[in-house]
Amino acid sequence: MRESQNKKKRFPEIHKANLGDEIFLVARTENLIGKKLKIEIRQAKERQIADKDRPVIFKNQDRSGSITITVGKGTKDKDENGQDYFSKYANANKLENFAWKSFLLRPESDNEFEQWKRTIEDSREKKLYLYFHAEVLDEQDRDTIFINGDKSEGIQNFSNSEGTYFEISDGESTNVLENTNGNFYDYDGLFLSKVTGKKNGLNTDVYVCEEKGDRENTFIGAKKLNTTYSAFINHASTAYGESSVAYNVVDKYEIFAIASVHKRNKVAYGVNSDFAVKFRNLTDVQRSQKIAMKYAIAGEINALLDGTDYSNGAKQWDGAEQTHLPVDKDISSNGRFMFKVNVMGWDITDELYSSWKKLFQINLE
Known part of the structure; x- marks a missing residue:
């Protein structure tokens, strides 16, 4: 997130972040000023750090895994000088239809944090996948409409404007193999490339990897298989x-x-x-x-x-x-x-x- 000199609040959309990052959860609404929203960040696709479609509990959240924020009031969080985030911005009057709250992408304890890192490392794509579930708590009207960028997830469930899940990685460099002889496939059995004429590896080696890199003869998350x-x-x-x-x-x-x-x-x-x-x-x-x-x-x-x-x-x-x-x-x-x-x-x-x-x-x- 970037801020201009006159301290106007900006909410650039992000689709991914690293474990431990501080991010802003932002909800844009209409005709809900003063209403409370309850938002859960839920596990997508399959069980990783929670069962599929169950809330993930981040640090300083409700133990049920929910975040409650009020439309038009920003957040109760204070900055490093003790000033309320919302009141310090010159364009606060233009944020009356927004609700947001900052939080850390990490669990409460250091032991859990290490467990989450291992879960990411052991996963095929080295990522956690999440989506968002929203509810209006204050006298929710039957005519409330949820405008959803990802219809497949359900009327009150959201991914992002591109219709993909929010991704969390461990922030460490991904294993990249380059300029190595071998036969390369992805996990779905798709042949990616055969590399020959390099100093490293044998022409008879077989690798499985997540995908090809942007550069020639570069492969992301490559694992050598015990075979010829x-x-x-x-x-x-x-x-x-x-x-x-x-x-x-x-x-x-x-x-x-x-x-x-x-x-x-x-x-x-x-x-x-x-x-x-x-x-x-x-x-x-x-x-x-x-x-x-x-x-x-x-x-x-x-x-x-x-x-x-x-x-x-x-x-x-x-x-x-x-x-x-x-x-x-x-x-x-x-x-x-x-x-x-x-x-x-x-x-x-x-x-x-x-x-x-x-x-x-x-x-x-």
Whole structure:
């Protein structure tokens, strides 16, 4: 925030800040002078420092996680000289439709502060995501209208004017890898680049990163995977080949589950399937243009990073034989297939299962 010499108050909108920063929470209103607003800063997307859609409690806030401010009165906070923030500004009469309050982007205790830093560091994108929920406390009229820049969050929930969440980072420099040989992907399985001819790293190295940097051969948040490029592509092709993609059923979590299974069990007959061979024969760019192949790459990344195991610990993976298991009998074989349904670990909707089963039976007859 910047102030001119005549001390006019300015409220430039910000979309992100660092943990520990002091910021101003500003509400612009119409016809609500003197009314109290209650605003909660809530966890967005998924659980990080609070459960999704629950308020985050910052220092000097109400323990419920809310901030109460009065429209037209600014804030009760004092500056370093003990003067009220609102009364010191020459344009105070033009702020009658605003309410604001300054606060710190940090929890009450130093121990919690360190926990929040670890949460940011352990997160995939190295950020916390928040949004704002507003209520009018004083005799709220049924005709009150909330003008929302992000309609997807609900009528009284706000992100910012660009419709994105407010971001908090830990203020430390992001890990940037540059001019290093290797094959680079993002967490969604998208191929970003292959770098060769540099002094650092090997052409066979594989990295996952958040995104490409602005400069050439620069990658943000890069992590080296414990594999080689050939093994990486081979394993991803196996997950693709053993999935139901050949039967027009594309399930991200099935493919992720197969990748996790084959991290524990290296025996995989699907590695020689037509679909696995087709996967390996394509270029990295071509694979990135096919959603199921991107899932296979992302699933292998997830398995190598010990991410969520959607197989629930399965050590084997079965395909066509599952469609022949009688629903009303507890047997181990139908004479052609050995049933291993208890190690499957894959949930599928009834609709997709029926389609999948029909396709398998047609192709196996």
